[in-house]
Amino acid sequence: MKKxxxxxxxxxxxxxxxxVLICFLLLTAIWMHVGTIDTKQAIGDNAISGEKNPPSLWxxxxxxxxxxxxxxxxxKANSLEESISKISTGINWSVFSSKIQTLKEQMPELRTTVxxxxxxxxxxxxxxxxxxxxxxxxxxxxxxxxx
Amino acid sequence: xxxxxxxxxxxxxLLAAMSLKDTSKRGEKGASKELxxxxxxxxxxxxxxIIVIYLLIGTQSGGVETPVSAKIALPNAENGITVDKxxxxxxxxxxxxxxxxxxxxxxxxxxxxxxxxxKSPQSVELMIQADTNMExxxxxPLLRASSEAGIETLRFAVVPTx
Numbered sequence: 001m002k003k004x005x006x007x008x009x010x011x012x013x014x015x016x017x018x019x020v021l022i023c024f025l026l027l028t029a030i031w032m033h034v035g036t037i038d039t040k041q042a043i044g045d046n047a048i049s050g051e052k053n054p055p056s057l058w059x060x061x062x063x064x065x066x067x068x069x070x071x072x073x074x075x076k077a078n079s080l081e082e083s084i085s086k087i088s089t090g091i092n093w094s095v096f097s098s099k100i101q102t103l104k105e106q107m108p109e110l111r112t113t114v115x116x117x118x119x120x121x122x123x124x125x126x127x128x129x130x131x132x133x134x135x136x137x138x139x140x141x142x143x144x145x146x147x
Numbered sequence: 148x149x150x151x152x153x154x155x156x157x158x159x160x161l162l163a164a165m166s167l168k169d170t171s172k173r174g175e176k177g178a179s180k181e182l183x184x185x186x187x188x189x190x191x192x193x194x195x196x197i198i199v200i201y202l203l204i205g206t207q208s209g210g211v212e213t214p215v216s217a218k219i220a221l222p223n224a225e226n227g228i229t230v231d232k233x234x235x236x237x238x239x240x241x242x243x244x245x246x247x248x249x250x251x252x253x254x255x256x257x258x259x260x261x262x263x264x265x266k267s268p269q270s271v272e273l274m275i276q277a278d279t280n281m282e283x284x285x286x287x288p289l290l291r292a293s294s295e296a297g298i299e300t301l302r303f304a305v306v307p308t309x
Contacts, residue, residue: 011190012189012190015190015193015194016190016193019190019193019194019197022197023197033229033306033307034213034215034221034230034304034305034306034307035224035227035228035229035230035304035305035306035307036227036228036230036274036302036303036304036305037224037226037227037228037302037303037305038228038300038301038302038303039300039301039302039303040299040300041290041293041294041298041299041300041301042294117283118283119282119283119284119287120282120283120284121282121283122279122280122281122282122283123222123277123278123279123280123281123282123283123285123286124222124279124280126283126286127222127224127279127303127305128222128223128224130224130303131224131225131226131227131305134226135225135226143286143290143301145287145290145291145294146283146284146287
């Protein structure tokens with residue numbers, strides 16, 4: 001009796017595995033959205049143009065996680081010099097958040113902020129501070145170079 | 148009537164494709180042709196579904212595709228905004244600077260950024276990609292160089308958390 005040499009190669013399971021692999025790759029490798037936190041930096045002779053500076057909030061970040069808040073170009077009655085102590089995990093985010101929220105409620109016209117980190121401050125912390133400021137509608141967030 | 152309907156079902160190529168079995172009797176004319184038509188349609192439909200889902204998600208994101216180095220862990224932010232246009236990217240990786248994937252030295256930052264500014268008459272924006280654990284000291288030369296080059300808007304790349 002002659003043996004039948006014709007046979008069908010079942011490629012369905014192979015294609016199914018490939019489909020699953022493609023799904024896996026699409027979900028893990030590609031779909032990471034990137035957003036941005038924008039800053040407006042001082043350029044050229046902005047600082048000496050003679051115009052009156054708008055009221056601004058200066059946020060000084062120390063490398064140990066403590067934060068200094070100060071208001072500039074505001075009437076003396078509104079002046080502020082406040083520091084937020086660090087906690088064991090670094091910056092005390094809840095206190096910082098509540099302080100700037102209170103400040104914004106008291107002075108809605110306050111829009112400009114300058115973030116002044118120290119050299120060893122983590123970039124992630126700097127971004128998080130700017131993120132918090134954006135959250136409370138501080139639109140003109142700038143970064144100060146190291147002194 | 149019923150018999151003729153059954154005969155037509157048996158000869159249907161669609162049914163043959165679904166069963167992938169030789170339902171014809173041996174010796175019947177045209178049996179080998181019917182087997183050749185048996186396409187694995189299920190897997191093709193699967194592949195098309197995946198492509199459709201890919202395109203649907205891709206078109207709904209609305210932003211510009213931005214390549215990010217696998218060596219960099221971008222910081223997270225709640226209030227990040229979507230990147231809506233192609234802009235120059237400056238990556239900081241272990242103290243080295245890469246402008247649009249080309250490595251540049253710290254000393255030539257101002258010169259390269261000024262050249263970038265000179266290319267476009269409009270306001271130039273720069274996207275900065277850096278690792279969340281990087282020290283601020285590594286960012287400082289870039290801030291100074293961009294200020295000297297006249298680039299006003301810096302966009303720090305983040306991973307949106309909402």
